[in-house]
Structures are given as structure tokens and as C-alpha cells.
Amino acid sequence: MLYDKHKAEIDAILAKYPSKRSALLPMLYIAQDEYGRLDRDSIGEVAEILDLPPTDVYEVAGFYTLFYNEEVGKIVLDVCDDVPCCFCGAEELVADLENRLGVKAGHTTNDKLFTLRRVKCIAACDQAPVLQANLEFHNKVTPDKVDTLLAELRSEIESGKPISISGRFAEH
Ligand code: FES
Structure with missing residues (x-):
């Protein structure tokens, strides 16, 4: 799971912001690097870490062309x-x-x-x-x-x- 694997980095990011929601972009970077794309499962994991509805995470991930919904190479x-x-x-x-x-x-x-x-x-x-x-x-x-x-x-x-x-x- 994303949090278990990147606990130190995620905790450090979360500590920078007064609200978990503000950590959404850096959290998506970690998820995308881990899975090579942002799909339903990875978005669900990010939503869970940030206590957000998955729809809120989809909205942001879908807005930027540098978030990939299909797997890319290294x-x-x-x-x-x-x-x-x-x-x-x-x-x-x-x-x-x-x-x-x-x-x-x-x-x-x-x-x-x-x-x-x-x-x-x-x-x-x-x-x-x-x-x-x-x-x-x-x-x-x-x-x-x-x-x-x-x-x-x-x-x-x-x-x-x-x-x-x-x-x-x-x-x-
Ligand atoms: S046309 Fe501007 S960088 Fe290629």
C-alpha cells in the first residue's frame, strides 16, 4: 500500500500543510510514480490518506495532462x-x-x-x-x-x- 511504502515521505508532506487536502498534488506524484499511472485504485488510496472523497481526487488528477490514467514507462x-x-x-x-x-x-x-x-x-x-x-x-x-x-x-x-x-x- 502507498502509505506503508512511503510513510516517511508522506508524513513529512502532510506535516507541511494545515489541511490534508493541500497535500493532494504531492500525494498524486507519489502515487503516479509508484503505480506508473493514476487509476481507480491508486486514486482511492490517495483519497483515503487525505480523508477526501475519491471524486475530489479525480477532479484534480483529470485536470492536469501530466497525470496519466494509462500506464507509462519509467x-x-x-x-x-x-x-x-x-x-x-x-x-x-x-x-x-x-x-x-x-x-x-x-x-x-x-x-x-x-x-x-x-x-x-x-x-x-x-x-x-x-x-x-x-x-x-x-x-x-x-x-x-x-x-x-x-x-x-x-x-x-x-x-x-x-x-x-x-x-x-x-x-x-
Ligand atoms: S515550439 Fe516551443 S519548444 Fe518546441
Whole structure:
């Protein structure tokens, strides 16, 4: 169960807020990282921890595009395919990633390591073409850099370091 497994972190988060409801977003990050998505069961667990009706948790989880209701891989690759990035090779980048990963954009690799997605402008147009790997920016990613990037990401996964698809460790 989520609380048993992450008791120290959850208690520390709850202690920061006067009301449990205020801890909803960080609690959803933990649940999403634990289960790879937010489904009925994980939402139910969060609701129970926060003493909220599950509907209140659904409302928030459903509002943000970075909460996933379908399981994603350990690394979510979001490639910007908006106009400025396309002028700088985003389509070639997507095609190259699809080839190397063996999945079309919008899907997860069979080994459940990578989910490849197309996204619209992520506000780094001057660094085009751009992608985010678990919300971390990688700029000017031309196809010749893809091998190195994927190798680095694989070694990060293999290192056993905690990985967050939710940006949970971003401020540490
Ligand atoms: S168009 Fe790609 S980051 Fe803005």
C-alpha cells in the first residue's frame, strides 16, 4: 500500500500543510510514480490518506495532462512537435526515436522503459528541437544525439536511482 511504502515521505508532506487536502498534488506524484499511472485504485488510496472523497481526487488528477490514467514507462519522452521545433527537425527526431525504440509516438516500449509522446510547445523554442525526459529538458536534440541520450537514460534506469515520472525529485 502507498502509505506503508512511503510513510516517511508522506508524513513529512502532510506535516507541511494545515489541511490534508493541500497535500493532494504531492500525494498524486507519489502515487503516479509508484503505480506508473493514476487509476481507480491508486486514486482511492490517495483519497483515503487525505480523508477526501475519491471524486475530489479525480477532479484534480483529470485536470492536469501530466497525470496519466494509462500506464507509462519509467521514462516519459515528450517531444515537442510544434511549428518552431518542426522547422528545426522535430519530425525527423520523432521518426528516429520511433525507430530506435520500436514504438510509435503515443505508446510505451514492450520492456516498459520508455513512453514516447508528442507534445506542443514546452517553452524552449530557442533550443529547438527540444524534448523532455521525465520533465527534464534536453535541448537541440538532433538525431545524431539520440543514441547517447537513450544510453544515458538507460543507464540512469539501471543505476537503481529513484526515478520520477512526475517531477517529484525536481527540487532536490
Ligand atoms: S515550439 Fe518546441 S519548444 Fe516551443
